[in-house]
Amino acid sequence: MTFLNYLINGLSLGSVYAIIALGYTMVYGIAKMLNFAHGDIIMVGAYIIYYSMTSFGIDPILSIVISMVLCTVLGVVIERVAYRPLRNASSSLAVLITAIGVSYLLQNTALLMFSANTKTFSSVVAIDPIKLFDGQLTISGEAIVTIAVCIVIMVGLTLFVNKTKAGQAMQAVSEDKGAAQLMGINVNGTIALTFAIGSALAAVAGALMCSTYPNLTPYTGTMPGIKAFVAAVFGGIGSIPGAMIGGLLIGIIEILGKAYISSQLADAIVFAVLIIVLLVKPTGILGKNIQEKV
Amino acid sequence: MAMLSIENLEVYYGAIHAIKGISFDVEEGEIIALIGANGAGKTTILHTITGLVPAKHGSIKFGGKELTKTPAHKIVSMGMAHVPEGRRVFAQLTVYENLMLGAYTRKDKAEIAESLETVFKRFPRLQERRNQSAGTLSGGEQQMLAMGRALMSKPSIILMDEPSMGLSPLYVSEIFDIIQEINKSGTTVLLVEQNAKKALSIANRAYVLETGKIVLSGDAKELANNDSVKKAYLGE
Ligand SMILES: Nc1ncnc2c1ncn2[C@@H]1O[C@H](COP(=O)(O)OP(=O)(O)OP(=O)(O)O)[C@@H](O)[C@H]1O
Numbered sequence: 001m002t003f004l005n006y007l008i009n010g011l012s013l014g015s016v017y018a019i020i021a022l023g024y025t026m027v028y029g030i031a032k033m034l035n036f037a038h039g040d041i042i043m044v045g046a047y048i049i050y051y052s053m054t055s056f057g058i059d060p061i062l063s064i065v066i067s068m069v070l071c072t073v074l075g076v077v078i079e080r081v082a083y084r085p086l087r088n089a090s091s092s093l094a095v096l097i098t099a100i101g102v103s104y105l106l107q108n109t110a111l112l113m114f115s116a117n118t119k120t121f122s123s124v125v126a127i128d129p130i131k132l133f134d135g136q137l138t139i140s141g142e143a144i145v146t147i148a149v150c151i152v153i154m155v156g157l158t159l160f161v162n163k164t165k166a167g168q169a170m171q172a173v174s175e176d177k178g179a180a181q182l183m184g185i186n187v188n189g190t191i192a193l194t195f196a197i198g199s200a201l202a203a204v205a206g207a208l209m210c211s212t213y214p215n216l217t218p219y220t221g222t223m224p225g226i227k228a229f230v231a232a233v234f235g236g237i238g239s240i241p242g243a244m245i246g247g248l249l250i251g252i253i254e255i256l257g258k259a260y261i262s263s264q265l266a267d268a269i270v271f272a273v274l275i276i277v278l279l280v281k282p283t284g285i286l287g288k289n290i291q292e293k294v
Numbered sequence: 295m296a297m298l299s300i301e302n303l304e305v306y307y308g309a310i311h312a313i314k315g316i317s318f319d320v321e322e323g324e325i326i327a328l329i330g331a332n333g334a335g336k337t338t339i340l341h342t343i344t345g346l347v348p349a350k351h352g353s354i355k356f357g358g359k360e361l362t363k364t365p366a367h368k369i370v371s372m373g374m375a376h377v378p379e380g381r382r383v384f385a386q387l388t389v390y391e392n393l394m395l396g397a398y399t400r401k402d403k404a405e406i407a408e409s410l411e412t413v414f415k416r417f418p419r420l421q422e423r424r425n426q427s428a429g430t431l432s433g434g435e436q437q438m439l440a441m442g443r444a445l446m447s448k449p450s451i452i453l454m455d456e457p458s459m460g461l462s463p464l465y466v467s468e469i470f471d472i473i474q475e476i477n478k479s480g481t482t483v484l485l486v487e488q489n490a491k492k493a494l495s496i497a498n499r500a501y502v503l504e505t506g507k508i509v510l511s512g513d514a515k516e517l518a519n520n521d522s523v524k525k526a527y528l529g530e
């Protein structure tokens with residue numbers, strides 16, 4: 001029973017990683033850049049919800065919506081101001097370093113505005129836990145909602161990418177920007193849309209994560225951001241189902257590692273598994289490896 | 295007035311002067327061939343027309359509009375389609391999805407369905423492979439897909455960059471037949487080709503390009519009989 005408990009906690013944490021990893025992977029797929037500031041959007045989103053609920057007394061759902069909207073704006077502005085001017089830069093290192101800079105900028109701005117004191121985030125979930133097997137197995141409302149939201153996002157995104165015109169445009173841009181323009185697709189607009197979606201998802205991830213792990217500081221987004229990045233690489237960067245699988249696996253490995261091996265070593269185990277997977281399959285579990293015909 | 299009119303076009307890649315003051319016209323209904331050796335600048339000209347590469351000087355007028363100041367993604371809806379060098383189909387997407395992206399800027403669903411039917415009639419092979427991902431098509435099939443995708447925008451002019459590249463002789467003949475059919479059904483064609491013989495045989499007029507300059511131009515049949523063209527491009 002305790003194993004099942006751990007598994008569910010792992011699935012729940014993994015769902016959060018998966019939602020964050022989706023943002024990483026979509027942005028990578030389309031803009032071919034690692035947006036290291038992505039994790040910090042989670043933190044910003046969580047602070048927005050925190051203040052919306054505590055200072056303004058707005059109800060949780062509306063607070064999440066507000067946070068999603070503001071994070072979307074933030075993500076699009078970051079793309080427009082910091083990344084777009086570098087899109088045709090000769091070195092992809094320039095944009096990577098810029099992304100790290102944006103990450104520090106967000107953290108330090110949060111530090112100035114909200115101070116380093118830990119805020120206690122109150123859960124946005126108002127569902128009672130489910131008790132199974134005569135109370136031996138308890139599934140928290142947070143876990144249920146997190147996993148459910150993750151599934152909904154996954155299905156929704158898959159449908160969006162495969163069935164809508166904007167989703168098809170995204171795939172076209174991620175494959176060949178020039179050819180996409182010849183189809184009449186606005187490449188800048190499509191990339192901005194991708195940042196918007198990723199940032200809105202980061203806000204959702206922030207809400208879910210802080211509901212389970214309520215300590216909110218300006219650095220809250222850093223570690224989950226890195227883990228989600230690992231998850232995206234693990235699943236095959238650029239692949240949406242890959243981000244999902246990678247996120248869930250990382251979450252489960254982390255929780256089981258903490259439970260059965262060592263809580264200090266859990267993170268090391270996660271990275272060790274990543275290294276092993278990449279040695280065996282360098283493109284990640286579902287990494288794309290199609291050769292182009294010339 | 296010419297349908298497409300290029301004047302004093304100059305294009306640079308950094309310090310490389312790729313196109314050195316080129317002017318030419320394409321009249322409605324024509325097939326115009328642009329021939330020249332590797333690196334002469336043929337692809338660069340097509341890319342500059344459809345906005346993928348910026349022009350340094352000069353003008354490109356299409357239907358009265360200045361294309362050098364038009365963003366690349368706004369050009370297809372003006373009636374100009376471009377079948378790029380190397381086909382550049384979207385390998386991860388299916389044949390059907392590629393074709394629908396060709397109609398990306400069009401709104402009328404019934405008209406799009408009509409175009410799809412026309413494309414499938416012209417390229418029955420694409421219909422058979424409708425749900426196959428484009429990356430798994432053969433080179434010739436990818437070429438057909440690239441053409442079909444361009445036709446899905448219902449263009450008044452279509453730019454084709456080496457449609458016969460890498461194809462077996464049988465496919466080459468088929469592709470050239472199709473280009474003629476496309477032209478007969480009312481679409482103007484600007485054709486870039488290595489296969490100068492074939493290109494000159496179907497074109498009305500042609501321009502010969504050498505290191506970024508037009509060195510010869512005129513009636514396609516006459517150029518095919520021109521001694522220096524024969525020597526340099528027809529291998530005779
Ligand atoms: N992206 C680029 N950066 C720098 N130089 C380029 C670039 N693209 C083309 N060039 C140069 O511009 C010149 C013209 O190239 P272009 O591709 O237009 O030739 P082409 O006539 O299409 O040749 P081919 O028949 O081999 O396709 C060449 O000297 C080429 O090296």
Ligand SMILES: [Mg+2]
Pocket residue numbers: 336337338379455
């Ligand atoms: Mg070329």
